[in-house]
Amino acid sequence: MLRLVLAFLAMAAPAVAQTDPLPSWNDSDAKTAILDFVAATADPASPSFVEPGDRIATFDNDGTLWSEQPLYFQFLYVLDKAKQLAAADPAWAATPVLKAAAAGDVHGVIAGGMEGLVELFDATGSGTPVEAFRDDAARWLATAKHPEKDRLLVDMIYQPMVELLEYLRASGYQTFIVSGGGIEFIRAFAEEEYGIPPPQVVGSEGELDFEMVDGAPQVMREKGVAFVDDGPGKPVGIARHIGQRPIFVAGNSDGDLEMLQWGTAGDGARMGIIVHHTDAAREWAYDRDSHIGRLDKALDLAPAEGWIVVDMARDWGAIWPDAPAQ
Amino acid sequence: MLRLVLAFLAMAAPAVAQTDPLPSWNDSDAKTAILDFVAATADPASPSFVEPGDRIATFDNDGTLWSEQPLYFQFLYVLDKAKQLAAADPAWAATPVLKAAAAGDVHGVIAGGMEGLVELFDATGSGTPVEAFRDDAARWLATAKHPEKDRLLVDMIYQPMVELLEYLRASGYQTFIVSGGGIEFIRAFAEEEYGIPPPQVVGSEGELDFEMVDGAPQVMREKGVAFVDDGPGKPVGIARHIGQRPIFVAGNSDGDLEMLQWGTAGDGARMGIIVHHTDAAREWAYDRDSHIGRLDKALDLAPAEGWIVVDMARDWGAIWPDAPAQ
Numbered sequence: 001m002l003r004l005v006l007a008f009l010a011m012a013a014p015a016v017a018q019t020d021p022l023p024s025w026n027d028s029d030a031k032t033a034i035l036d037f038v039a040a041t042a043d044p045a046s047p048s049f050v051e052p053g054d055r056i057a058t059f060d061n062d063g064t065l066w067s068e069q070p071l072y073f074q075f076l077y078v079l080d081k082a083k084q085l086a087a088a089d090p091a092w093a094a095t096p097v098l099k100a101a102a103a104g105d106v107h108g109v110i111a112g113g114m115e116g117l118v119e120l121f122d123a124t125g126s127g128t129p130v131e132a133f134r135d136d137a138a139r140w141l142a143t144a145k146h147p148e149k150d151r152l153l154v155d156m157i158y159q160p161m162v163e164l165l166e167y168l169r170a171s172g173y174q175t176f177i178v179s180g181g182g183i184e185f186i187r188a189f190a191e192e193e194y195g196i197p198p199p200q201v202v203g204s205e206g207e208l209d210f211e212m213v214d215g216a217p218q219v220m221r222e223k224g225v226a227f228v229d230d231g232p233g234k235p236v237g238i239a240r241h242i243g244q245r246p247i248f249v250a251g252n253s254d255g256d257l258e259m260l261q262w263g264t265a266g267d268g269a270r271m272g273i274i275v276h277h278t279d280a281a282r283e284w285a286y287d288r289d290s291h292i293g294r295l296d297k298a299l300d301l302a303p304a305e306g307w308i309v310v311d312m313a314r315d316w317g318a319i320w321p322d323a324p325a326q
Numbered sequence: 327m328l329r330l331v332l333a334f335l336a337m338a339a340p341a342v343a344q345t346d347p348l349p350s351w352n353d354s355d356a357k358t359a360i361l362d363f364v365a366a367t368a369d370p371a372s373p374s375f376v377e378p379g380d381r382i383a384t385f386d387n388d389g390t391l392w393s394e395q396p397l398y399f400q401f402l403y404v405l406d407k408a409k410q411l412a413a414a415d416p417a418w419a420a421t422p423v424l425k426a427a428a429a430g431d432v433h434g435v436i437a438g439g440m441e442g443l444v445e446l447f448d449a450t451g452s453g454t455p456v457e458a459f460r461d462d463a464a465r466w467l468a469t470a471k472h473p474e475k476d477r478l479l480v481d482m483i484y485q486p487m488v489e490l491l492e493y494l495r496a497s498g499y500q501t502f503i504v505s506g507g508g509i510e511f512i513r514a515f516a517e518e519e520y521g522i523p524p525p526q527v528v529g530s531e532g533e534l535d536f537e538m539v540d541g542a543p544q545v546m547r548e549k550g551v552a553f554v555d556d557g558p559g560k561p562v563g564i565a566r567h568i569g570q571r572p573i574f575v576a577g578n579s580d581g582d583l584e585m586l587q588w589g590t591a592g593d594g595a596r597m598g599i600i601v602h603h604t605d606a607a608r609e610w611a612y613d614r615d616s617h618i619g620r621l622d623k624a625l626d627l628a629p630a631e632g633w634i635v636v637d638m639a640r641d642w643g644a645i646w647p648d649a650p651a652q
Contacts, residue, residue: 053523130565174525187569197379198569199500199525208565210558210584217587219565232536239456239534239545241567243513243524258536261543 021167024160024318030273030310034164037271041247042171048269050247052172057248058238058259059165061179061186061203063293064252064275065194066157067146067320069284071106072292073153074185077140079104081124098123121182121206122223129218130184130208137188155323157193160316161250161275165194173248178238179203180230180255184221202241204229234259252277253293260298260307272307274298279313347493350486350644356599356636360490363597367573368497374595376573378498383574384564384585385491387505387512387529389619390578390601391520392483393472393646395610397432398618399479400511403466405430407450424449447508447532448549455544456510456534463514481649483519486642487576487601491520499574504564505529506556506581510547528567530555560585578603579619586624586633598633600624605639 025031040048041055062068079101086093086102093102097116100108101124109116125133144153165175177196179186183203190196207222229237235258238246249256249263252275264272276295277286287295302309312319351357366374367381388394405427412419412428419428423442426434427450435442451459470479491501503522505512509529516522533548555563561584564572575582575589578601590598602621603612613621628635638645 053517131571176525183566183569191379199502199567201569205566208562210561210588217561217584217591219561219588235536235543235545236534240509240531241525243456243509243527245457258543262536262545265543 021170022160022163024163024316026315026317028311028315030308030315033308034271034273037248037269038168038171038173041269050269054244054247055168055171055173056176056242056244056246057165057168057173058176058178058202058234058242058246058250058263059161060234060251060253060256060259061177061181061190063277064158064250064256065161065165065177066153067283068293069286070148070292072181073144073156074181075106076144076147076153077137077185078120078124079106079109080140080144082120085124092123095119118225121225125182126206126221126223128221129213130221131219133221134184134188137185141189151320151323154189154193156320158275158316159318159321162194162321164250165196168248169195174200176200176202176238176242176246178229178234178259180228180233182206183229202229202237204233230255232258235262238262247271249273250275251298253295254297255293257298257301260305264305264307272302272305274302274307274309276309276311278311279316279319281313282319283312285313347496348486348489350489350642352641352643354637354641356634356641359634360597360599363574363595364494364497364499367595376595380570380573381494381497381499382502382568382570382572383491383494383499384502384504384528384560384568384572384576384589385487386560386577386579386582386585387503387507387516389603390484390576390582391487391491391503392479393609394619395612396474396618398507399470399482400507401432402470402473402479403463403511404446404450405432405435406466406470408446411450418449421445444551447551451508452532452547452549454547455539456547457545459547460510460514463511467515477646477649480515480519482646484601484642485644485647488520488647490576491522494574495521500526502526502528502564502568502572504555504560504585506554506559508532509555528555528563530559556581558584561588564588573597575599576601577624579621580623581619583624583627586631590631590633598628598631600628600633600635602635602637604637605642605645607639608645609638611639 022031040046041050043049059065062072082101093099097109097112097119101120109120141154146153168175175196177186177190181203183201183205186203187198187201190201205227207224207226209220209222211218211220245266246263248271249260250273251260260272264270277284279285348357366372367376369375385391388398408427419425423435423438423445427446435446467480472479494501501522503512503516507529509527509531512529513524513527516527531553533550533552535546535548537544537546571592572589574597575586576599577586586598590596603610605611613625
């Protein structure tokens with residue numbers, strides 16, 4: 001059965017190759033390198049051929065698959081939740097950090113440091129079953145608009161990267177998200193927007209507990225951080241969740257440095273990609289000095305490591321998908 | 327493309343249904359219930375139909391997919407490593423627990439309690455890259471024989487359960503292992519023996535760290551336990567790794583109780599299975615009083631919960647696969 005399906009896929013492959021799988025990418029060295037790499041690793045006649053089960057691709061999310069300015073979009077969700085909760089019960093905003101969050105005062109929240117951020121995430125996202133949390137995030141994302149651009153947040157995914165994800169999957173790759181963002185928040189939209197189902201999302205994790213709630217078994221979100229999937233945490237998260245070293249890694253910041261290093265250091269064909277935000281006209285331009293998505297060390301290391309730096313302004317014909325009328 | 331493949335699979339489905347997908351299962355209520363459930367959940371015309379992406383099946387490993395007596399097989403591996411390490415360097419066995427392990431004195435190891443067990447696992451399995459550890463376990467499993475039965479350990483997988491895994495996958499299910507055993511040890515053989523690749527293995531986890539080792543980036547196994555995937559930890563492990571509540575759950579002990587409860591409590595069609603070890607002639611017979619794979623509470627709850635109790639002696643025509651000549 002499987003053999004028949006594989007034969008069918010093999011027959012269909014030439015038809016796929018004849019159309020441009022990356023139409024939103026301008027012709028460039030980056031595009032050529034990606035097309036060549038993916039074709040070679042999927043071609044049994046190529047010296048760079050990689051067995052299908054080893055074609056693992058990992059993608060950072062914020063700034064790599066969708067925009068992240070002026071604040072990580074999950075942070076916009078948390079601020080909105082704080083506002084809602086404080087409106088329903090003024091006593092909810094009992095601490096300086098929660099008060100600042102409810103007022104939309106980002107600087108006030110940041111003044112609370114990492115401890116304040118955890119307090120805010122706990123106050124807005126714990127005490128609920130995992131499934132209810134994800135449903136709530138999905139409902140919010142269905143209408144949440146960007147504070148500056150006239151777009152839904154989910155319409156700020158990068159069209160060229162969505163094409164790349166689809167091209168990789170059509171070439172026998174498994175595509176995973178490996179994000180510093182919350183794993184459940186990403187699962188709320190990754191399947192619909194990127195075609196990446198929940199088991200293929202790796203992210204930062206809060207504490208969870210199994211409990212009987214009103215006689216029903218539930219996995220509940222508890223207070224506290226269980227795992228930070230950022231920087232050196234990304235290779236660790238991959239080892240835990242995927243259990244295989246990726247051969248294709250895409251990121252946009254120094255938080256992706258260790259994932260790029262680990263993924264591109266193995267044997268055989270390997271590719272690392274850095275999305276460089278250079279497009280102030282269509283999106284944002286930032287790198288070494290940005291408070292969000294800071295790209296410094298990884299940019300310096302890219303030439304020697306052979307990582308491809310994608311220049312958004314030059315290499316991408318489109319940034320976001322054509323947004324439907326709202 | 328995907329649509330074409332799905333159409334192709336749909337056309338092929340009737341051919342699958344005409345042969346018995348579970349030939350090692352005797353005709354029984356259990357077999358009929360399983361066949362009916364899987365067929366109904368995969369049939370778009372059935373009121374019990376479940377979308378392919380939601381057809382998630384989770385299986386315990388020890389005692390559910392392969393044997394676990396007289397000791398979890400991973401424990402045999404750890405004892406053998408201790409013996410090797412002590413033979414190479416007598417100073418290695420510097421504590422009572424390590425000395426007992428090197429001598430194959432199981433009771434001496436158990437006398438050290440949970441702390442002693444962690445010490446033994448740390449001493450035999452930390453300080454090595456995750457990939458090297460898995461390779462070592464795979465090499466050991468290639469020749470490791472059972473202490474009582476004249477069989478390789480990998481030939482003590484349950485043939486009826488391997489057929490069930492394949493039948494579920496042929497019916498559009500994703501099959502996952504959710505085990506109290508070590509995630510990396512299981513990944514060393516699960517793909518070859520069960521057709522379950524590394525990303526679909528959930529298990530107990532040691533601490534990991536990203537490190538540069540002699541200039542090469544590595545994910546290293548560190549000392550200490552990061553996550554215990556047993557009992558209430560199983561639904562938590564599923565929520566973290568899979569991010570979806572399974573609709574089909576199989577286990578054999580009270581360590582699977584919470585996974586059975588959570589999986590079978592959701593909306594729509596659900597099935598829970600308990601493998602009951604009743605076959606002293608062909609395998610082992612044990613339940614409420616066993617030191618390994620104790621089955622007590624879950625057995626009491628099964629009738630009211632509608633979980634199917636598989637009687638190995640009665641329901642299975644074969645236990646293990648025909649073992650190749652060694």
